[in-house]
Amino acid sequence: VVALSRAIEHARPARTRIVDDPYAEWFLRPSMRAALASWKIGGPTSRVVDRLDPGGNTFVVCRHRFIDDHLLGSLDAGIQQVLILGAGYDMRAWRFRQQLEGRAVFEVDLQAIGDRKARVLERHRRELEPIDRHRVVIDFEVQTLADALVPAGFAAGTPTFVVWEGVAPYLTRSAVKDTLTSVASLVGIGSRLAMDLWYVVDDPSPRGSLVRSAPSALSLIGEPVTFPMHPEEAGFFLGRFGWEIVDLADGPDLKRRYAGGRSLAPSVYLVTAALMAPGRPCP
């Protein structure tokens, strides 16, 4: 679904794209390719998507762009490796192969999704330049990152840019806490963590009720949203693991920065945090 959002964005005229992922459509199943082929701004497919999911599509591309911007800033500032947790069909390893200048990218995900990505990449191998990318299989709910990453060549204690995109809201609170603890103990001081979060809006109007019911609707595609965190509380929560927020963008910020007049899902936001203290286990 998120690859479809990025593929739809790629179908827009270049000057109006919030993010550009030319690889996204490789990962679409036939039904989604058909939807994409019939995509036209204001056309029937776009009207159906907007009706079913007002602004969710725009949030997905704003999220990718926000993380891209922070990643590029960190690469310029000398970050030494990239860790993508729940990488799915993230193609930053190729999209930013020039800016990465040979720095390693570790893509962590469940076995099944990583296998499918590997099959798609194999199909397109002639179009892909060689890069320093490592695939690491893990289930955050039952394994620790260090056990999986270090044997794969991850340099522990090194300043790292960590992407955690479209994952934490779907995990249990204890899995989120365990992953934050593992990441903080694995990467070096000065590392960056970019992630998205969502919260339960307190708007009492019927629209607020609709917004509150949207996460439950995601259960229908097998991704129940389980971990809420209000933006006012995010700094305190991440701080318990040694992370200090350096940027937080909520709906109005994302509209100002990227989305302009496009509708944007409320109740979702993005943060980038810097690791200021050595990682410590959090109760």
Ligand SMILES: C[S@@+](CC[C@H](N)C(=O)[O-])C[C@H]1O[C@@H](n2cnc3c(N)ncnc32)[C@H](O)[C@@H]1O
């Ligand atoms: C919504 S997708 C986001 C993918 C990618 N980060 C992106 O934005 O394109 C969520 C990803 O998290 C992964 N994921 C979910 N639960 C996980 C778990 N327990 N352990 C490891 N990966 C998990 C899924 O396999 C999937 O690739």
